[in-house]
Amino acid sequence: MRYAPISPDLFVHNRHNFSRHLKPSAIAIFHSNDVMPTNADGTMAFRQNNDLFYLSGVDQEESILLLFPDAKDPRMQEVLFVRETSDQVLTWEGYKLTKQQAREVSGIKTVYWTHEFNDVLHGLLFEAEHVYLNSNEHLRAVVEVETRDARFIKWCQQHYPLHKYERSAPIMHQLRAIKSEAELALIRKACQITERGFRRVLPFIKPGVMEYEIEAELYHEFLRNRSRGPAYSSIIASGANACILHYVDNDQACRDGDLVLMDFGAEYANYASDLTRTVPVNGKFTQRQRDVYESVLRVMKTATQMLVPGNTLGQYHKFVGTVMENELLRLGLLNQGDVRNQDPANPLYRKYFMHGTSHLLGLDVHDVGSKYRPFEEGMVFTCEPGIYIREEGIGIRLENDILVTKNGPVDLMKDIPLEADEIERLMQAR
Structure with missing residues (x-):
C-alpha cells in the first residue's frame, strides 16, 4: 500500500470493542468488496470494504474476517482468510499478503486461505447460535448491484436456515462514529495532504484555466504524498456551475470575474478528508462576491462552535438555519416581511442554502452513524454552509x-487558508 504501515493495535482494539456487543454464542462475518468490472476484461480500482478494514486492516480483495468470541477452541475466536497467492498471481497481479504478513497487519494469529472458508465455517457454525452478517445500511445509499455481502447473506441463510441472524451494521455505526487517537492521526494526515493540494492550486488558478486542470493539480499533489487519490469525486465548479451541488463534469473554462468552488479531499489509508473553498478566478473578489463570502464564513464560524458534546443534528441544523436566514436578510436576498410569514416547515432560506451543514466523516466521506445520536467526544463532522x-x-x-472534544471543537483544517484577504494575497503572489 502507498500509505505508511498502521499499527495492528488499532484493529485489535476495534475487534475487541465490536465483540463486546455480540450476543452469546455468536459468529460475525465480514467480506471484502468485489473487484468491480468495467467492460471487456477491465476492472475498476479496488476499494476495500470499510467495515472489514476497520476490524482487520487488510486492504486486499477476496478477504474474509470471522469473529467468534465464544469459540470452544481459542484459536478460532478470530480467524482471517486471505487470497492464496502463486507464481502466476505474482506475475500477472503482483504481491499479495502471505499468511505471516496478514498476521502482522491485523494482529490475528489464525489465518487461512480464502478457499478454505466454507469448510472452516461449517465446523464453527454448529457451535454458534447467532450469526451476524454485514450490509450497507446508509440512509443515502443507492445500491443497484449485488454485493459480496448480499450474496453471502443469501447463501448463508439458504445453507444454515435454522440459525438466528443478526445485523452487524448497527454495532458498526455505533463504534465507527467515535474515532480513536490512531484514527484521528490518519484523518489529520489526509487533511494535511488536502492542504498541500489547495496551496498548490491557488497560484495556478487564473482566467482561461480549465476546471479539469485544477483537478489534475490537486490529484498530482495527492498522489505524491502517499494518497491513493481523492476521497470522493471532486467538484471543481466555476461560475454558475457552483450552484449545482454535485457538479462533477469539471469541463468548463474558468472565466475572468467568476468564482470557482472547489470541493475535494485526499484519502489516506482509506480515511477521508473533505474540504471546500471558493476563490476568485482572477485573484480578486468583487464587492458582491466578498459580501456573500463573508456571510458564508460567519455562518461557518458560528456553526463550528455548536459542534460540542450533547448537541444534536436536529437542534444544530435548526440553529444554523436561523443564522443563515439573518445573513440572507443582510444580503438582500430575503425580505423581513416574507420571513415573518414563511411556512416554518419550509423556511425561505432553503432557496439559497438547500443542503445540510454537517455530516460525520471517517472511513466514509458521509460516515456511518445515527443522525439522532447526540454529539460525543471523538466524533468528526464537516462544517459546510x-x-x-x-x-x-x-x-x-x-x-x-x-x-468534537470536551474542551470545544477542534478544527482539523485550521491551517488551510480561509479568510478572503489571505486567499487574495496567496493568489496574487503567483
Whole structure:
C-alpha cells in the first residue's frame, strides 16, 4: 500500500470493542468488496470494504474476517482468510499478503486461505447460535448491484436456515462514529495532504484555466504524498456551475470575474478528508462576491462552535438555519416581511442554502452513524454552509473538518487558508 504501515493495535482494539456487543454464542462475518468490472476484461480500482478494514486492516480483495468470541477452541475466536497467492498471481497481479504478513497487519494469529472458508465455517457454525452478517445500511445509499455481502447473506441463510441472524451494521455505526487517537492521526494526515493540494492550486488558478486542470493539480499533489487519490469525486465548479451541488463534469473554462468552488479531499489509508473553498478566478473578489463570502464564513464560524458534546443534528441544523436566514436578510436576498410569514416547515432560506451543514466523516466521506445520536467526544463532522444565487452566477461554500472534544471543537483544517484577504494575497503572489 502507498500509505505508511498502521499499527495492528488499532484493529485489535476495534475487534475487541465490536465483540463486546455480540450476543452469546455468536459468529460475525465480514467480506471484502468485489473487484468491480468495467467492460471487456477491465476492472475498476479496488476499494476495500470499510467495515472489514476497520476490524482487520487488510486492504486486499477476496478477504474474509470471522469473529467468534465464544469459540470452544481459542484459536478460532478470530480467524482471517486471505487470497492464496502463486507464481502466476505474482506475475500477472503482483504481491499479495502471505499468511505471516496478514498476521502482522491485523494482529490475528489464525489465518487461512480464502478457499478454505466454507469448510472452516461449517465446523464453527454448529457451535454458534447467532450469526451476524454485514450490509450497507446508509440512509443515502443507492445500491443497484449485488454485493459480496448480499450474496453471502443469501447463501448463508439458504445453507444454515435454522440459525438466528443478526445485523452487524448497527454495532458498526455505533463504534465507527467515535474515532480513536490512531484514527484521528490518519484523518489529520489526509487533511494535511488536502492542504498541500489547495496551496498548490491557488497560484495556478487564473482566467482561461480549465476546471479539469485544477483537478489534475490537486490529484498530482495527492498522489505524491502517499494518497491513493481523492476521497470522493471532486467538484471543481466555476461560475454558475457552483450552484449545482454535485457538479462533477469539471469541463468548463474558468472565466475572468467568476468564482470557482472547489470541493475535494485526499484519502489516506482509506480515511477521508473533505474540504471546500471558493476563490476568485482572477485573484480578486468583487464587492458582491466578498459580501456573500463573508456571510458564508460567519455562518461557518458560528456553526463550528455548536459542534460540542450533547448537541444534536436536529437542534444544530435548526440553529444554523436561523443564522443563515439573518445573513440572507443582510444580503438582500430575503425580505423581513416574507420571513415573518414563511411556512416554518419550509423556511425561505432553503432557496439559497438547500443542503445540510454537517455530516460525520471517517472511513466514509458521509460516515456511518445515527443522525439522532447526540454529539460525543471523538466524533468528526464537516462544517459546510453555502449560499447559492443562481440568478447572479454565484455559488459559495466553505468547509472544514471538525473534531468534537470536551474542551470545544477542534478544527482539523485550521491551517488551510480561509479568510478572503489571505486567499487574495496567496493568489496574487503567483
